[in-house]
Amino acid sequence: xxxxxxxxLDRVFAALTxxxxxxxxxxxxxxxxxxxxxxxxxxTMSLPAVMKHLDVxxxxxxxxxxxTGRTVACRLTAAPMEDAMAWLTxxxxxxxxSLDRLAAMVERPL
Amino acid sequence: xxxxxxxxLDRVFAALTxxxxxxxxxxxxxxxxxxxxxxxxxxTMSLPAVMKHLDVxxxxxxxxxxxTGRTVACRLTAAPMEDAMAWLTxxxxxxxxSLDRLAAMVERPL
Numbered sequence: 541x542x543x544x545x546x547x548x549l550d551r552v553f554a555a556l557t558x559x560x561x562x563x564x565x566x567x568x569x570x571x572x573x574x575x576x577x578x579x580x581x582x583x584t585m586s587l588p589a590v591m592k593h594l595d596v597x598x599x600x601x602x603x604x605x606x607x608t609g610r611t612v613a614c615r616l617t618a619a620p621m622e623d624a625m626a627w628l629t630x631x632x633x634x635x636x637x638s639l640d641r642l643a644a645m646v647e648r649p650l
Numbered sequence: 651x652x653x654x655x656x657x658x659l660d661r662v663f664a665a666l667t668x669x670x671x672x673x674x675x676x677x678x679x680x681x682x683x684x685x686x687x688x689x690x691x692x693x694t695m696s697l698p699a700v701m702k703h704l705d706v707x708x709x710x711x712x713x714x715x716x717x718t719g720r721t722v723a724c725r726l727t728a729a730p731m732e733d734a735m736a737w738l739t740x741x742x743x744x745x746x747x748s749l750d751r752l753a754a755m756v757e758r759p760l
Contacts, residue, residue, distance in 0.1 A: 553666040559657055562737070569741040616741070625738045627672070628731055631679040 548601065549627060552620045555600035560585070561593050565616065568603060573615040576605075658711065659737060662730045665710035670695070671703050675726065678713060683725035686715075 555561055564579055580590040594614060597603040601620040606613050665671055674689055690700040704724060707713040711730040716723050 547669055549672070550667050550669060553663045556663040556737075557660050557667065559660060562659070565741055621738055621741065625735065627666075628735045628738070631675055631726070631731065 548620060549623060551600040552602065552624045555596050555602055556624070558593065558596075561597055564590075564593060564597065565602065568614060568616045573606075573613040576612045576614060579614060658730060659733060661710040662712065662734045665706050665712055666734070668703065668706075671707055674700075674703060674707065675712065678724060678726045683716075683723040686722045686724060689724060 556565075560583065563583075567579060568574055576587075576590065576594065579594070580587050583590055594603065594605065598605060601617060603614050604617050606615075666675075670693065673693075677689060678684055686697075686700065686704065689704070690697050693700055704713065704715065708715055711727060713724050714727050716725075
């Protein structure tokens with residue numbers, strides 16, 4: 541499950557292939573940090589299964605975990621996601637209208 | 651190897667996990683379309699192996715193939731890549747400076 545490929549982009553895209561992992565990222569995007577218990581609570585899977593998904597996200601550099609006493613807090617880390625976006629954007633430049641639509645999307649207010 | 655997951659994003663990100671497939675996309679980004687033979691020529695793998703990678707890209711909707719006589723031409727299709735960018739952009743909004751940097755990158759001339 542954990543991908544030790546030498547190319548960081550392999551690991552980032554592999555981490556994003558799973559809807560549970562994308563949902564974890566989405567939830568982490570709503571707060572500065574969340575505990576593993578908070579992240580696991582709404583999911584219909586075991587805590588060890590959640591931990592495995594968090595391992596994949598951490599291995600890809602998409603999240604960082606910090607242990608304080610018995611609590612583990614997770615937060616998003618932006619750099620690898622930016623590398624993935626930079627890769628996608630590079631090829632979007634060659635396609636009709638893609639760039640204009642991306643720019644409009646980026647500039648649209650939340 | 652081919653992923654029949656119901657979520658198109660699963661297939662797009664899975665297709666992007668492999669450096670050979672990213673290289674195929676990069677080369678297709680340099681031309682309107684390329685034949686399978688042209689795509690395969692510089693690669694140190696068999697034609698069937700290249701065809702399998704093209705199957706994964708086509709299954710993810712990232713390329714389209716068109717047969718004319720004995721020649722198969724491949725071209726990039728933009729929509730699924732845009733969905734992947736939209737997903738990444740959505741969460742980039744929550745991170746420090748990510749959005750500004752993406753906007754600067756998008757607006758930078760080629």
